Amino acid sequence: MKNRLLAALPTEDLGLIAPHLTQHELEKGRHLCDPGDPVEAVYFPHDCVISLMTLMENGAAIESAPVGREGALGLMAAVAPRQSLVRAIVQAPGQASRISASALHDAWIRSPALRDLVDRHNEALFGHAIQSVACNALHGVEARFCRWLLSCRDRIDGDTINLTQEFLADMLGVQRTTVTAVAGSLQTKGLIRYRRGVVDILDRAGLEAITCECYAAVRRGYERLLPLPFG
Known part of the structure; x- marks a missing residue:
């Protein structure tokens, strides 16, 4: 089982x-929820990545955090009924396990390990989301681009990331010409090979040298709190 949360449970x-749990293949670009939607299901990614997007009234959006095999989408609904605060879009396609929020809540009541x-x-x-606020305000696009690539790489198997200029521009909150x-x-x-719809990471260490401090800070937070989040 690739999802680290599920694998960590006794x-x-x-x-x-x-x-x-039911298994689902999540295609790239699929909308899983929008702000205000009731959280009726929780997704545990195995090899896909889901972007949590913060939306503005004028339609502008920017990524607050990604969720991959280290975590789950909608996990706060295990505690009590919740409404989504974000738009969740599948960033990298792959498989995820799905469970209804009500079934997970029943397990949460009975399991101290799950509650923890x-x-x-x-x-x-x-912690990831609030670090992103500072990063988006204080750091340049190149550093944030590298952080995004490294964060995505941590959550998938391989150095090839499928994406479009438009999608990446939305993640970073910039124009497509800036991404280019x-x-x-x-x-x-x-450091990378960039072709239409695909980025190949060629030099991870080089990207880490250029990215901002936020990448390491966020990674340390996950490693401190969660079992082998990116192992």
């Missing part, structure tokens, strides 16, 4: 939710 506690894991995950995700310029610069430096 066998008895996993047994409370396993009968209610939910608390830790929500703290890590909150930054990607071209990183390609010239030999």
Whole structure:
């Protein structure tokens, strides 16, 4: 089981939710929820990545945090009924396990281990989101581009990331022409290979040297709170 939260649960506690889990193939670009939607299901990604997008009234959007195999989408609904605060879009396609919020809540009541894991995950995700606020305000596009690539790479198997200029521009809150310029610069430096709809990471260490402190800060937060989040 690739999802780190599910893999971390003791066998008895996993047994409370396993009968209610269903496997789903999530295609790229799929909308899973919008702000204000009731959270009726929780997704545990195995090899897909889901972007949590903050929306403005004029339609502008920017990514607050990604969710991959280290976590889950909608996990706060394990505690009590909740409405979504974000738009969730599948960023990288792949598989996820799905469970109804009500079934997960029933397990949460009975399992101290699950309650602890939910608390830790929500703290890590909150830390990621508030770090993103500072990063988007204080750091340049190139550093944030590198942070985004590294964060995505942590959550998938492989160095190839499928994306479009438009999608990446939305993630970073910039124009597509800016994405083109930054990607071209990183390609010239030999750090990535950028072709239509695809980015290949060629030099991870080089990206880590350029990215801002936020990448390491967020990663440390997950590693402190969650079991082997990116192992």
